[in-house]
Amino acid sequence: MVIIEDRIERAKEAYERAVYQGDTSMLADAEEALDAVEADAALARGKLLHARFQSAAGAPAVEDPAELPLFERALDLYRAVGDTRGEAAALFWIGCLHQFIRRDDETAVPCLQRSYRLAAESGDAGIQSEALRHLGIAAHAAGRLDSARDQLEESSRLRRESGNLPGVASNMIGLAYIAAAQDRPADAIAILDEAQVIARAHQAHAIVRHIEQARTAM
Template structure:
């Protein structure tokens, strides 16, 4: 339901309570407001995360914004209170992502990511499930569990294909190439990168409104090629 719709329900519940003595809709109206507040908190947290990533990509060493984690945690709490399992899964993903990407703490991140992946699978949220699996694959790779990492990234890529998100597929293939190289399968690694390039490069070159992710993935592919060849 839209924000306007939820606010409209609050107004209607108020009028029924004040003018008709019917308070039966107040609890549902409050849950609706919890979801609106959670949506805003999650969106604000993602903006802060995007700023961090942009600064890091520009070559600086950004500090964590102290407001980011409380926003994600507040969103998760509000979604949980409202019974919004899909929203809770998304908020938990971003909480885990912060711990992994910004704080470099997979021990803390992984339980959030695992819970997020389970909730996303339950609610059919392919985008969040694919993202959670990708980051779980990254954690497994860092821990030296290469077969586990490969399995997670392959499943994430499958979900991205089903969702029609080629940038996600190509990004996961970069990770799979690094795993192949770590397993001594250098020829396989280069073939995976060639396939990833075939997916990402046409969108970069020809799409008028190509997603920014397409450009970033091509850069990642070229970096991986150079690193694996070395």
Template sequence: MTTDDRIQRAVELYERAVFGGDTDAPAEALFWTGCFHQVVGDDTGTAVPLFERSLALAERAGDRLTMSYALRHLGFVAHMAGRLPVARERFEESNRLRREVGFPAGVAANLIGLAYIAAAEGDREGALALLDEAADLADGAAAHGIRRSIDEARTEI
């Protein structure tokens, strides 16, 4: 048994002991831990492996909402690194999942990210169309905070 196999086995045993049979909880916990490191600690290096592990566990558990969160934050990482096609792919996949689970406010939030990507690629018209769609969704979901972000993005773009 390799060291990696031992580590993986230890993680599985720990997750079983801590979370019992709840297969969604470890993915969600890892996501929020990664989110803390990314947003509060400005520590992407620590956050990325947590998001990746969260995504893998959420996929295994069929937890589409947590998958969408992990993908969104991995999209931010790719965007900040200038890897726009990867960022777009992650935001789009997150949106697909969010639409499936009926989370329009989350779709609106992702459309803001996609608008910034479109603008960075020189497609201002496409970016503004994405913000129009985001505004419709945010208004329908009474997502006032997201609406403010849309208005800020529209000003910046």
């Protein structure tokens, strides 16, 4: 994997060769490399803003107006440099913002579907699992419980394979709600019990709180 320092160094070398030797052959590649750096930075900064929204305590969280433009900038740059994996990630976060912050599944779902397809093409199981999770959430909200269950279970399988067990526990909360909605109360309790064991083992305190909230709601 090309690291940021390598891309910056490439730009420095391209500049020096152009200025001192009159050789401009490296400029285009160096500019593309910096576009990739900018895309990564925009995506990462947008995710930090999303984390602030998700972690807000006390007063109701307010969307940061910079978040969506950051994800959209990342998407444009990833497309420009032909980075399918990056494009899948940016589309996921755009979809996540519309779903989680704006409560707009109509806008979110096409982004999430496209993200899933591109992630599958590029072999990014992490983004596949994220897109499936949020597609499952949308299906649950629309009353398509069997579809929601299938998507969350597949997301969980991918997360287990990658070692993201706190993510598995998070998915299990949704699966418990689905079980309750399908009149499977014993399954719902068992799912939450397993999720709690996983979350506590990995010190996923926020997920533990969500599990307790789910128990109360059921």
